Amino acid sequence: MTERYGYTAQPRLQPQDYRDLCDFFLKASGIVLGEGKEYLVSSRLGRVLREQGLDSFAELLRELKGSRNPRLRTAVLDAITTNETFWFRDMAHFNLLTQTILPERATEPGAFRVWSAACSSGQEPYSLSMVGSDFRKKNPGYRRNLEITATDLSEQVLAEAAKGLYCGLSTVRGITPEQRRRYFIPRGDCFEVDPELRRVISFRKQNLMESFAGLGRFDVIFCRNVLIYFSATTKADVIARMAQSLKPKGYLLLGSTESLSDPKGRFEMITGQGGIAYRLK
Structure with a gap:
């Protein structure tokens, strides 16, 4: 019918x-x-x-x-x-990154690797690239290069995110005119993310139900506002496998309304700048 x-x-x-x-x-x-x-x-x-x-x-x-x-x-x-997102969502997490996590891990070897899990249309990984670029400019002696892996289940969303081209409301939600001037290139009625910011990001498909082994290990994992859609059992499993994907003393950041499911006590809570992060013990 x-x-x-x-x-x-x-x-x-x-x-x-x-x-x-x-x-x-x-x-x-x-x-x-x-x-x-x-x-x-x-x-x-x-x-x-x-x-x-x-x-x-x-x-x-x-x-x-x-x-x-x-x-x-x-x-x-x-x-x-496919879910809607916006620039610099939960700014406290970005402040924690630049004022606590990046300085704390300054002497670690290799690149500073960040995983943006369930990145949707790309605003989160690009926001991470922007704050990372600003941090490097303010701290010219910082030697670690930034590498961002952005994943999502949706191939269509990933393809659009990789273009770095935003139009309409997606160019204004969460971002100031000054930031738009610094980080974007006008393309008609749309705006393209600066190629230098895009260069440090790799987009790839990843189902959070499947193995993360091919992604390598990270200093920080942003997995925000996605685990709320999972069952308690699946959520605990994903967090346990993300713990294995972190470097020693690496950080996991969840959405501001999400709680950590960590029955084995792998993480310790770190607070600051109005936000919460979980550091691997």
């Missing part, structure tokens, strides 16, 4: 189809949707149905279970996991 909205036929999301889709997202990405997200799933996946020429959510599920269309699987995951 369909309901008519203007000239577009919107299939009805049946309760069993919703439960099956929730199970699919849990297994594929670790995301727990739960009750009350039917409208979000229906509206976001409704676009996928139209683009793929599918008549119902039941047909979509059959295609997903058949594993005959990997592009469809990617499109479905992209539709649900």
Whole structure:
């Protein structure tokens, strides 16, 4: 059965189809949707149905279970996991980075490596590159080069983030006109991140449910506002594996409303500049 909205036929999301889709997202990405997200799933996946020429959510599920269309699987995951973000979100974390973490780890060997996990449309890794660049200018004797690995589950989002081109509201949310002048190059009605800031960032696909071994080890991991979508068991597993991906005494930063699930006591809480970070013991 369909309901008519203007000239577009919107299939009805049946309760069993919703439960099956929730199970699919849990297994594929670790995301727990739960009750009350039917409208979000229906509206976001409704676009996928139209683009793929599918008549119902039941047909979509059959295609997903058949594993005959990997592009469809990617499109479905992209539709649900893509989230809005903005520049310098939770500024206290960036202050902690520049005033505590970078100075503390100044004498460590090799590059200063940062992992921006679930980086979405790229504002977080680019913000990290901006504060890192400013820190180097203010501390010319600092010898460690900055390397940022930015990952996300969505290939589409990563492709857009790698371009470093932002238009509309994405050029103003969280960033001042002065910062836009210093860090961006005007491109018509849009703005492109300075190539020097982009140079230190590598974008790559990473499912947080899968092994992190190929990423190497990091001085700092930013994993903010993503674990809230996971079950308690999955959250604890991800944090345990992130602990293994940190260098000795490395730091993990979570979202300002998130709590650390660390039953084995791997981390100690560090506070400062109005923010909280967790340092590996």
